[in-house]
Amino acid sequence: MVVGVAAPVVWAGGGAENAIVIIDPTNPASLYVGNYYVQARNIPPQNILYLSPQAASFAAFAGFQKEALLGTAGNRAILEHIDFVVIAPHGAFYVPARDLVSDGCSSVTRFSASSAFTMSFIAEDVLRGASSSTRRNHYFSVTAPQAFDSSIRFRNGTGSRADDAERYFIGALLGYDGERGNTIEETIAMIDRAVAADGTHPDGTFYYMKTTDPLRSGPRENNFSRAIEMILELGGQAEQIDDVLPLGRHDGLGVMTGWASPDIDGGDFTLLPGAMGDHLTSYAATFDTSGQTKLSRWIVKGAAGSYGTVEEPCNYPGKFPHPFFHVWYYAGLTLGEAGLRSLGYVPFQVLSYGDPLTQPFAYLPMVTVPDFPEETVSGTIALTPEATTDRPNGAIAGFDLLVGGVLHGQAGPGESLLLDTTALPDGPNDVRVIAYETGTVRNQGRFLGTLNVSNSGKIIGLSLSPRTGDRSSILLATIDGGGGPVREVRLMHNERVLASGTGFPMLAAFRAEALGAGVSRVYAVADYLDGSSALSSAREVTIDYANPPSTQPDTAPPVAYGYTRRVPRNRPILVELPAFDPDDPNLTYEIIAPPAQAAIEGGGLSRLLKPNPAARGADAFTFRAFGNGTASNVATVTLEYGAYVPCEEIDKYKTRCRNNKVKVVVIFSTYDNETARLAVAVDGVQHTADVVNRKAKLILSNQPLGDHVVELLDPPNCREPAVVTCGG
Incomplete structure (x- = not known):
C-alpha cells in the first residue's frame, strides 16, 4: 500500500525534531554552546530561533518571547511537533514574576528561565494572577510512564478534552555561565556525555539518600521504597542509603538527596553518563546568592541534568522531582519527560537544567529506507521505510516523514510514504524518516538522508572562504x-x-x-x-x-x-x-x-x-x-x-469520514474571502482548498480505518482539533 498519511499523529518520544533551540544572537557563549548542541544533536535548521530569552517581567516575556516562539514555529509549520524548548546559556536563569502566583509560605517573585517557556500555552491564564504555587501540573503522574506531546492537553497525567486540561512545553536551560554556574567547557562536556549515553542502557544503581535533615529529606523519603521496588521490577538496580551522598559508590545512575550544602565536588562517588542528581534545598538554582550548594556542581560531577529552584520555594513536595523520576527515566523517557512527569505542581520556580533529550534507557529503533534514491528525483516518489527495535516484545507503530524539518507524511509498518517533490526546492533536501514504538514511551529512531530534487532544472552552488577562523574572521561567500x-x-x-x-x-x-x-x-x-x-x-x-x-x-x-x-x-x-x-x-x-x-x-x-x-x-x-x-x-x-480569514466570518464548519473519505467543509458568511486559501491538517499533514462561492471543501479519499485528527490551520485559532473515525 502507498499512502500519504497512514496513522494518527503521535509526536512523542523525544528526538531532535521535537526540540526548538533558542540562541541569543548577541551573546558569544550562547552562540557557541547553541552551535555545539545543534551539531551534537543534529537539530534541524528550521528548529533554531535567534532571540534573547531574557525579559524584564513575565508579562514582557508573554508579549515577546512566547509570541516569537509560538508564532515563528507556527509560520515554519513545525509547531505541531515541537515538545522541547532548549535554551542556550544567555546570562540569566530567571524571569521576574512578582504578584502573579500566591503562596502561603513565601512570596513568589521569580519564574525559572526554563519554566517561563514551559508555561507558554498557559501564560495568559498565569498573567491573570489567580494561580497558587501548588497549581497542578497535569502531566504529572505516579501511575505509568507516558511520552510527552505538547499538542495534547493533559489532565491528571493523561490526554484529555476537559475544559481544565492544559498544554505545556518541556523547557530546559542547557547551562548558566554566570557566577556559580558552569563554564562553557563544563556545559559542552555535559552535552558530549548526554549524547553518548543515549540508548546505551548502562549498568548501575539509582541512589535514594535518606538524610538527617527532615526539612529536605522528609518531603520525598516516604516514596523511596515504592520507587525502588518499581525500578527492581523493571530489571534495574536501586538502593536507599542513610547518608547525604553515596560515598564509595562508583556506579551512580542517579542520586536523589535532601541536604543544603552537600560536598558534591569532593565526595568519593561517580556518576555514569546520563545520570541525574539533585539535592532538595531552597537555593540550588539561585545563582545570585552564595548560600547552599548549586545544582551546577552535579554537572561538574558528571550528571546530564539536575533540578533546583531559583528562589525560596518552601519545601512543598510537588515543587521538587518525585522519587518516581528515576522510575520513569529507567522506563525509557527522556530526562526532560521524566522531570516534568515527576513534578506535582506547575514548575514556576523550578529550573530544569541540562540536556532534556538525554535518554540512556531508551530502546532506539533502527531505521532504514532501502528504496531511498541516490539519483536525482522529480515528481512524486514513494519511500518504504523499515525499522526494528531491541525492546523485548517491542514493535514499531509507524513512521513520520519530514523534509526540511516539516512533516510531509506518515505511514504504518509495511506501508510506503508518498512525497510530492514538486512542492520542494530543487537541490539537496534534508529528509528524515522517524520510526516510533508502540506503547506509552514511544522511543524514536531515525533515518537521515539527502534527497536531490530537480523539477525545474535549477542548480545553485555556494563557496566560502575561509572555512576556518576565529571570532574576528571575515568570510566571503560566492553564490x-x-x-x-x-x-x-x-x-x-x-x-x-x-x-x-x-x-x-x-x-x-x-x-x-x-x-x-x-x-x-x-x-x-x-x-x-x-x-x-x-x-x-x-x-x-x-x-x-x-x-x-x-x-x-x-x-x-x-x-x-x-x-x-x-x-x-x-x-x-x-x-x-x-x-x-x-x-x-x-x-x-x-x-x-x-x-x-x-x-x-x-x-x-x-x-x-x-x-x-x-x-x-x-x-x-x-x-x-x-x-x-x-x-x-x-x-x-x-x-x-498568507490568506487570512477572520474567525467570525466562518458560518459553518463540518468534518466527517464516510466511505473512507475524510471530508472537511467550511462555509463563510460573506463573499469577501473569494480566492482565499483554507489550510487544514489531517493527521498532521497540511492540505489546502480554495474558497469558491463562500465555500471551501477538502476531500481525502482512501483513508485508513480508525481515528484521524483534523485541525483547521488557516484561519488559525478558530476551532479546536476534531477527531473523525473512518469505518467506525
Missing part, C-alpha cells in the same frame, strides 16, 4: 547558479538571512561572529522569477572561540541587506536585520518605515513582527544599520502574508 532569471538570492544560517542579492554571481562578506564559535552550516537559497526555488549544498564553517572582534578605524560604511520573509500563517514571526561592516562588529539598527499591516517590536538585530488580524497580501518595512557612526544603505524587507 552562483543557473536555470533562468532570479528574483532573490539569500545566504542563510539556520533559517536566518546573513546576506542577499538579486542575481548571479552573488558575493557577500559576513563576520564569523554572526555565526558564533563552533561548527555552523551555511547554505544558499534562490527564488526564481518563474516561481521555482533552489537550495545549495550546505558548507561547514569551524570558528574558534578565541579573539573576539573589536572596532577598527572606519574605512567603509555598513551594508544592509533586504530580503523577502513569508508569513504563511499570519502569526508573529522573528525578522532579522542583516548587515555587515568591515570595521565595526557592534552595529546598531533603525527601522525607517514600518510595515503597513504589522507592528515591529524589540531591539537589536532580531525583531518580532506582529501582523494585524486582517493582514494579507504584500507589505514591507525598511531599515538601516550604523557602524562607527556611519549609516548604511536603506534595505527593504518584503513581507508576504
Whole structure:
C-alpha cells in the first residue's frame, strides 16, 4: 500500500525534531554552546530561533518571547511537533514574576528561565494572577510512564478534552555561565556525555539518600521504597542509603538527596553518563546568592541534568522531582519527560537544567529506507521505510516523514510514504524518516538522508572562504547558479538571512561572529522569477572561540541587506536585520518605515513582527544599520502574508469520514474571502482548498480505518482539533 498519511499523529518520544533551540544572537557563549548542541544533536535548521530569552517581567516575556516562539514555529509549520524548548546559556536563569502566583509560605517573585517557556500555552491564564504555587501540573503522574506531546492537553497525567486540561512545553536551560554556574567547557562536556549515553542502557544503581535533615529529606523519603521496588521490577538496580551522598559508590545512575550544602565536588562517588542528581534545598538554582550548594556542581560531577529552584520555594513536595523520576527515566523517557512527569505542581520556580533529550534507557529503533534514491528525483516518489527495535516484545507503530524539518507524511509498518517533490526546492533536501514504538514511551529512531530534487532544472552552488577562523574572521561567500532569471538570492544560517542579492554571481562578506564559535552550516537559497526555488549544498564553517572582534578605524560604511520573509500563517514571526561592516562588529539598527499591516517590536538585530488580524497580501518595512557612526544603505524587507480569514466570518464548519473519505467543509458568511486559501491538517499533514462561492471543501479519499485528527490551520485559532473515525 502507498499512502500519504497512514496513522494518527503521535509526536512523542523525544528526538531532535521535537526540540526548538533558542540562541541569543548577541551573546558569544550562547552562540557557541547553541552551535555545539545543534551539531551534537543534529537539530534541524528550521528548529533554531535567534532571540534573547531574557525579559524584564513575565508579562514582557508573554508579549515577546512566547509570541516569537509560538508564532515563528507556527509560520515554519513545525509547531505541531515541537515538545522541547532548549535554551542556550544567555546570562540569566530567571524571569521576574512578582504578584502573579500566591503562596502561603513565601512570596513568589521569580519564574525559572526554563519554566517561563514551559508555561507558554498557559501564560495568559498565569498573567491573570489567580494561580497558587501548588497549581497542578497535569502531566504529572505516579501511575505509568507516558511520552510527552505538547499538542495534547493533559489532565491528571493523561490526554484529555476537559475544559481544565492544559498544554505545556518541556523547557530546559542547557547551562548558566554566570557566577556559580558552569563554564562553557563544563556545559559542552555535559552535552558530549548526554549524547553518548543515549540508548546505551548502562549498568548501575539509582541512589535514594535518606538524610538527617527532615526539612529536605522528609518531603520525598516516604516514596523511596515504592520507587525502588518499581525500578527492581523493571530489571534495574536501586538502593536507599542513610547518608547525604553515596560515598564509595562508583556506579551512580542517579542520586536523589535532601541536604543544603552537600560536598558534591569532593565526595568519593561517580556518576555514569546520563545520570541525574539533585539535592532538595531552597537555593540550588539561585545563582545570585552564595548560600547552599548549586545544582551546577552535579554537572561538574558528571550528571546530564539536575533540578533546583531559583528562589525560596518552601519545601512543598510537588515543587521538587518525585522519587518516581528515576522510575520513569529507567522506563525509557527522556530526562526532560521524566522531570516534568515527576513534578506535582506547575514548575514556576523550578529550573530544569541540562540536556532534556538525554535518554540512556531508551530502546532506539533502527531505521532504514532501502528504496531511498541516490539519483536525482522529480515528481512524486514513494519511500518504504523499515525499522526494528531491541525492546523485548517491542514493535514499531509507524513512521513520520519530514523534509526540511516539516512533516510531509506518515505511514504504518509495511506501508510506503508518498512525497510530492514538486512542492520542494530543487537541490539537496534534508529528509528524515522517524520510526516510533508502540506503547506509552514511544522511543524514536531515525533515518537521515539527502534527497536531490530537480523539477525545474535549477542548480545553485555556494563557496566560502575561509572555512576556518576565529571570532574576528571575515568570510566571503560566492553564490552562483543557473536555470533562468532570479528574483532573490539569500545566504542563510539556520533559517536566518546573513546576506542577499538579486542575481548571479552573488558575493557577500559576513563576520564569523554572526555565526558564533563552533561548527555552523551555511547554505544558499534562490527564488526564481518563474516561481521555482533552489537550495545549495550546505558548507561547514569551524570558528574558534578565541579573539573576539573589536572596532577598527572606519574605512567603509555598513551594508544592509533586504530580503523577502513569508508569513504563511499570519502569526508573529522573528525578522532579522542583516548587515555587515568591515570595521565595526557592534552595529546598531533603525527601522525607517514600518510595515503597513504589522507592528515591529524589540531591539537589536532580531525583531518580532506582529501582523494585524486582517493582514494579507504584500507589505514591507525598511531599515538601516550604523557602524562607527556611519549609516548604511536603506534595505527593504518584503513581507508576504498568507490568506487570512477572520474567525467570525466562518458560518459553518463540518468534518466527517464516510466511505473512507475524510471530508472537511467550511462555509463563510460573506463573499469577501473569494480566492482565499483554507489550510487544514489531517493527521498532521497540511492540505489546502480554495474558497469558491463562500465555500471551501477538502476531500481525502482512501483513508485508513480508525481515528484521524483534523485541525483547521488557516484561519488559525478558530476551532479546536476534531477527531473523525473512518469505518467506525
